[in-house]
Amino acid sequence: MKRAVQVADLFDIALRAGQDIMAVYAKDFNVEYKGDDSPLTLADKKSHLVISEGLAKHYPELPILSEEGRAIPYEERKDWEQFWLVDPLDGTKEFIKKNDEFTVNIALIENGFPTLGVIYAPALDVFYFGIQGKGAFKLVEASKNEVSSDHELIAKSRPLPEVKNQDVLNVVASRSHMSEETQAFIDELKKENTVDVVSSGSSLKFCLVAEGKADYYPRYAPTMEWDTAAGQAIVEAAGGTVTRYEDQQRFYYNRENLLNGWFLAKR
Template identity: 60%
Template sequence: MKEIIQAAIEAGKEIMAIYETDFEVEYKEDESPLTIADQRSHEVIKQSLEENYPDIPILSEEGRHLTYEERKQWKEFWLVDPIDGTKEFIKKNGEFTVNIALIRDGKPVKGVVYAPALDDLYVAEEGKGAYKVSSVLSNTRKDYSLNAESLPLEKPNSHVAKVVASRSHMSDETKAFIEDLEDKYEKVETISAGSSLKLCLVAEGKADFYPRYAPTMEWDTGAGQAIVEASGGKVKVSGENTSLTYNKKNLINPWFLACKSNFE
């Protein structure tokens, strides 16, 4: 995992160098924002992964998007979002992340989420658990396992339901989900967060539910899903008992619900 972690951190450094300036914002065909930070982060990660894992293909939000015919035979690949939460980056609220996941047979088996403005790192590997490392850049030895905390950090409260929702995307369906919880629990608390930090909050135990009843792309969720599942949680397709899968013909995710394993 060291090479993946270091790639995310180096990308984070590039992002922060731009974050602290008056950068320009462009818009892609789908009207989503793009900055030079997205592009530089992509290049740093791409170079590192190609050097260390030359036989594993890369699917990045800011890279060339291959057709399904070209990628359907992939048994494993890197799934990358150079900046998840570009809107949060533009707002300068700190709630954006670098996401790198290894997908194997449609399932995320390794994940790294780094929030450079917060200097928080989340790491997961199937069968080995999920961990959080705070104040990453102050760790000069680069042995992040020394101050890694095993996830979840907090135990659930059977009387209180904590729901994390997007700062930028609160749909009517999400509001209805929260209202339904109010009939089941003594108290419902809503937490706002941006980017894949919402999934990380579920993994930490700071949130019990993350309903996402609005569009996301595969690169938005792969790394975060790896962290939730390695911490003992679930990321299920809404209304089904099946997990989100990857390298679909259509890279848009279905609606989903992330929750701790003791919640359904």
């Protein structure tokens, strides 16, 4: 019999991955570059190991698709009804810059859509999670909390969104990947609104939308599936949407090509 997924398990796994990330962050470290010129550090590798071992221990029946795992052919994964989609260290560029804006992302995908997502920012010690049908939440000083059940985790966390009904439209944009199209989207909003633009790294941009601190997160530049799944789960659980640029349909996952098209997250 399959065991129901517990966010408390993911909380423990994400915090342990975060500890290994911060151990590398505190020292000088080497940076490698993968075939697509994206950076890779020892922290990426250590986090991947902790997460993949933790998920396999608790949920051995669920396959894992991770940025730092082996490439899994589409023929092998196309019929997966449930699987984990993982980015062990989202925002490696921010990690290298040492600006604290990097995260651990774990999402549960069911029939092509994220139904549960967790994002942990280890340098900020903030844990975000979203559960379809139950809501989205934020736990500050996460590592100081001992949690043994989902009920306890939710009880200790703040429900999202926290911020509502502002006079200013807030747009969050990538700190490392601002595109001309994103700037054009912002300029269009400015024609009829007062707009503030906030820069942020990694999947924390989704978290700002879920919190209500940002109204829009336009990403008119490439991402990969593991970059967005956990954030989408949290935004949607908080009452927002993440839709494709070309047809405004809900973003979905486990496509043959794991490269995402453009999207807009909004609350």
